[in-house]
Amino acid sequence: MTRFPPLDLTGACVAITGGAQGIGRATAGAFARRGARVAIGDLDFDLAKETAAELGGTAHRLDVGDPESFRVFLAEAAAAHGEPAVLVNNAGIMPNGGFLDLDERTNRLMIEVNLFGVVHGMRLVLPGMLARGRGHIVNVASLAGKFPVPGLAMYNASKFAVVLLSAATRREYAARGVSISTVLPSAVDTGLSAGLDMKPIPKVQPADIARAVLGSVRSRRAEIAVPGYVGGLAALAAITPEPLLNAVRRLMRDDRALRPDSPERHAYRSRLDDQETR
Numbered sequence: 001m002t003r004f005p006p007l008d009l010t011g012a013c014v015a016i017t018g019g020a021q022g023i024g025r026a027t028a029g030a031f032a033r034r035g036a037r038v039a040i041g042d043l044d045f046d047l048a049k050e051t052a053a054e055l056g057g058t059a060h061r062l063d064v065g066d067p068e069s070f071r072v073f074l075a076e077a078a079a080a081h082g083e084p085a086v087l088v089n090n091a092g093i094m095p096n097g098g099f100l101d102l103d104e105r106t107n108r109l110m111i112e113v114n115l116f117g118v119v120h121g122m123r124l125v126l127p128g129m130l131a132r133g134r135g136h137i138v139n140v141a142s143l144a145g146k147f148p149v150p151g152l153a154m155y156n157a158s159k160f161a162v163v164l165l166s167a168a169t170r171r172e173y174a175a176r177g178v179s180i181s182t183v184l185p186s187a188v189d190t191g192l193s194a195g196l197d198m199k200p201i202p203k204v205q206p207a208d209i210a211r212a213v214l215g216s217v218r219s220r221r222a223e224i225a226v227p228g229y230v231g232g233l234a235a236l237a238a239i240t241p242e243p244l245l246n247a248v249r250r251l252m253r254d255d256r257a258l259r260p261d262s263p264e265r266h267a268y269r270s271r272l273d274d275q276e277t278r
């Protein structure tokens with residue numbers, strides 16, 4: 001395995017996108033408790049300010065889909081805490097529904113936030129990290145980047161893209177001291193997945209993902225599934241003959257993400273609609 005120059009988190013700048021709530025918030029807390037100086041960027045600036053006030057760190061207005069907004073976020077983070085030693089590309093959205101039922105705008109937003117949000121962050125932070133010969137980027141993808149789910153086709157596509165983007169860039173830059181890890185959560189108990197019954201896929205807590213992100217600074221592992229065994233199941237599913245897989249999936253009733261009709265899903269979609277009209 002490639003050895004990367006170690007990173008001392010004490011006093012180090014860690015920039016986290018989508019850090020106002022959910023997994024990003026838990027991750028910000030975990031890094032802050034380890035002595036890092038945390039810059040929380042989020043589209044919801046008011047909530048980011050509340051989170052930063054509670055956890056420590058600074059709050060920044062950020063739209064990851066806009067490279068100029070991302071540039072300003074990283075410049076503010078560097079001015080407040082020094083050049084980022086770690087960037088956690090966490091911001092993401094997950095509108096669900098049938099492939100033909102999601103509109104063009106929603107599909108584009110998903111690619112802009114989930115994929116280009118990561119691309120912009122990496123392109124902005126990598127030159128400095130490469131010049132310093134050290135740094136770590138964590139891309140929070142999803143097991144949905146490995147395992148197709150009816151009702152999440154565009155989300156699957158966006159996360160699959162992040163998985164390969166991370167794997168290819170990791171190989172490109174490993175010899176220059178900069179690591180790129182991909183964290184692959186199963187379902188996590190946050191607003192993003194509220195109202196979606198994905199059983200028997202286990203629902204873990206944001207703190208479990210935060211632990212994996214923090215742990216990647218030491219392990220620098222390429223891919224970290226949470227929980228780990230679900231990563232193994234996704235790999236097994238990929239080599240299972242389709243008739244057998246279909247039978248198992250029918251038993252699991254794997255079509256539940258096709259129905260965007262629970263009150264929680266409506267609440268999540270309204271939150272995204274508010275973001276789109278800002």
Ligand SMILES: NC(=O)c1ccc[n+]([C@@H]2O[C@H](COP(=O)([O-])OP(=O)(O)OC[C@H]3O[C@@H](n4cnc5c(N)ncnc54)[C@H](O)[C@@H]3O)[C@@H](O)[C@H]2O)c1
Binds near residue numbers: 018113142187189
């Ligand atoms: N919750 C799950 O079940 C789950 C599972 C696998 C992967 N993930 C991934 O984990 C990441 C975090 O998800 P979460 O569950 O914490 O979601 P969440 O909705 O709880 O939090 C996401 C945060 O990102 C912010 N955000 C959204 N669009 C943004 C943008 N354009 N620019 C900046 N900030 C933006 C939101 O305001 C919000 O604060 C996402 O990438 C998601 O795809 C989540």
